[in-house]
Amino acid sequence: MRAWSMPLGRWFGVHLRIHYFFLLLLFFGVLSTDLAGIAGWRGVMLWCILVTAVLGRETVRALTAAWHGLSVRSILLLPIGGLFSYASPEMAEQAAEGWPQIALTVAGPIANLMFAGIVAALIAGATAQVHIAALPIVTPSHLMRSAVWLNVALAVMNCIPAYPLDAGRMLRSTVARARGVTQATRAASGLGQMLGIAAVIAGVALLAIPNTRIAAGISPWLILTGFFVFIGAQLEDQGVLFQSVVETVRMRDVMLTQFSTLSASDTLEDALQRAVHSMQDVFPVVRGGTLVGAVSRQNIVEALASEGNSYVQGVMTKSFQTALPDDSLVKTLRRILGEQGAQLVPVMEGERIVGIVTPQNLSQSMGLLNQSRRLRRIED
Numbered sequence: 001m002r003a004w005s006m007p008l009g010r011w012f013g014v015h016l017r018i019h020y021f022f023l024l025l026l027f028f029g030v031l032s033t034d035l036a037g038i039a040g041w042r043g044v045m046l047w048c049i050l051v052t053a054v055l056g057r058e059t060v061r062a063l064t065a066a067w068h069g070l071s072v073r074s075i076l077l078l079p080i081g082g083l084f085s086y087a088s089p090e091m092a093e094q095a096a097e098g099w100p101q102i103a104l105t106v107a108g109p110i111a112n113l114m115f116a117g118i119v120a121a122l123i124a125g126a127t128a129q130v131h132i133a134a135l136p137i138v139t140p141s142h143l144m145r146s147a148v149w150l151n152v153a154l155a156v157m158n159c160i161p162a163y164p165l166d167a168g169r170m171l172r173s174t175v176a177r178a179r180g181v182t183q184a185t186r187a188a189s190g191l192g193q194m195l196g197i198a199a200v201i202a203g204v205a206l207l208a209i210p211n212t213r214i215a216a217g218i219s220p221w222l223i224l225t226g227f228f229v230f231i232g233a234q235l236e237d238q239g240v241l242f243q244s245v246v247e248t249v250r251m252r253d254v255m256l257t258q259f260s261t262l263s264a265s266d267t268l269e270d271a272l273q274r275a276v277h278s279m280q281d282v283f284p285v286v287r288g289g290t291l292v293g294a295v296s297r298q299n300i301v302e303a304l305a306s307e308g309n310s311y312v313q314g315v316m317t318k319s320f321q322t323a324l325p326d327d328s329l330v331k332t333l334r335r336i337l338g339e340q341g342a343q344l345v346p347v348m349e350g351e352r353i354v355g356i357v358t359p360q361n362l363s364q365s366m367g368l369l370n371q372s373r374r375l376r377r378i379e380d
Contacts, residue, residue, distance in 0.1 A: 005076055014062060015074035021228065022051065025079060033140050042140035049147045050079065053112060053154055058082035060111035061104055068100040080165065080228045081108060081158060096173050105166045109155035116151035119144060157225060162195040163188035164232045192233030199226025251332060252325040254365035255347045255355030261286050262295060264313035268304050271312050275300060281360045282344040284353055285316045291353060293318045294344040322348045325355070332357055 005017040026047045033043035054077050061082070062072050071087035086092040094100055120132055123144050134142075137149040158166040172188035203223035260278050262271050264287040275283070275297045285293040293316035303315040323332055323345050332345055347355035357365075 008077075014072050016077070017074060018051075018077045019079075019231075021079060021231065022047075022077065025050070025224075029140070038140050042143065045143050046138075046140045046146055049143060050150055051077070053115065053147070053151050054079065054081060056115060057108040057111045057154060061107045064103050064107040065095065065100070068094075068103060070095050070100060078228060078232050080225065080232055081154065083164060083232065096169070101170065101173055105170050108166050109158050112151040112155035112158075116148045116155070119147045119151070123148070153225075157229075160195070160229075161191075162229050162233065163192035165192070165229065168192055168233075189233045193230050196226045196228075196230030196233060199223070199229065202226075249329040250325065251323050251327045251329065251347050251357065252355070254329060254362060255325070255357050256280075256361055256365075257355050259284070259356050261353070262312050263287065264292055264311070264316065266312045267309055268300055268312065268315070269309050271295070271300050272304065280358075282356075282358050284344065284346055284356060285312055286353075287313075290351065291322075291346055291348075292316070294320050294346075296343055317343065320344055320346065322346050323357070325349065 004021075005019045008016040008018055010016070026044065029043035029047045030040045031043075033040050058075055058077065058081065061084070062075065065072050065084070065086075070091045072084050073087045074085040076083040076085075084095070086095060095104060123132065132145060132148060134145070138146045138153075140146070161167045161171045163169065163172055168188055168191070171191075175187055200223050203226060206222065259280060260274060260283060262274065262283045262285050264285050266274075271283070280297070282294055282296045284291055285295055293313070295312055295316040299315050299317075300312075303310065320343075325347055327347075343358065345357045346353050347357065
């Protein structure tokens with residue numbers, strides 16, 4: 001998901017990202033206006049209206065989530081809406097059940113319809129020369145009218161039971177009661193992808209109808225809608241597939257077993273020399289064989305630069321949680337990605353450290369583990 005998106009900063013504690021397909025739409029919008037002999041800035045403004053419509057609905061949904069006590073970690077903006085990432089798996093489960101789910105489902109379409117109504121009222125009050133229902137309803141030549149219908153389109157589209165649209169999430173929740181969340185998400189994502197492909201095929205078929213102004217006006221938007229529904233469903237499908245794989249992984253499968261430790265009585269200069277000859281970013285700190293803290297390479301360098309040489313125990317963090325070799329990776333991810341964060345998760349057998357997991361090594365270990373499992377399946 002992150003690989004195909006760019007960050008827009010952190011706003012009120014929420015990381016906002018925009019998918020690169022938005023930039024593709026901007027390119028085609030400017031290109032199409034130039035080919036039609038319309039000023040290019042109008043294509044840019046039409047794109048800005050779409051971004052604003054999506055951002056507005058997702059802001060309302062984020063506020064709705066906060067009202068129900070759900071903390072949103074990040075939002076990925078797609079032309080069909082947004083994909084939420086919550087602060088914890090527990091919150092993600094709460095968002096898919098009961099009243100929070102219903103509120104999040106209706107909040108987006110209501111927000112879009114309200115905004116469309118406000119703009120339509122402004123048009124009606126300002127002039128009688130602009131006809132709201134005139135064709136084409138979305139065009140760079142009439143930006144205010146386009147603002148109305150883009151918001152209406154987003155509202156109507158999210159009432160289609162195609163995952164990851166709002167109504168599609170309700171469908172997934174219904175199926176999940178009988179088949180479980182993972183199977184329900186896979187089924188709903190598959191349905192969303194099929195409906196997306198069907199919309200693209202229908203849009204292409206409409207282009208074949210000669211001399212039909214309505215078909216010519218609807219066809220491009222139907223193709224784009226189907227394409228983005230397909231992409232959104234595929235992103236969710238990949239996410240749930242990763243989750244289903246993670247649930248089968250234990251700490252012993254991904255932990256580093258070859259690692260270095262530091263003593264609480266080591267000087268920072270000695271610790272830095274150890275760090276130079278190690279690939280570790282974070283080191284367990286022990287005192288007499290007992291784990292007492294953790295210190296990162298960056299903390300060592302910063303302490304040396306600001307305070308000069310001292311002892312590791314003065315800069316180490318004492319806030320850490322341990323895990324057992326048979327703990328699930330999901331449990332560890334909750335610790336690493338929780339609100340407090342974690343630089344290091346030591347894996348213990350009794351009082352002995354048998355491995356460590358850090359955010360830096362986790363993705364690499366998971367990639368190698370997946371390759372190992374894939375090779376074993378091929379051999380079998």
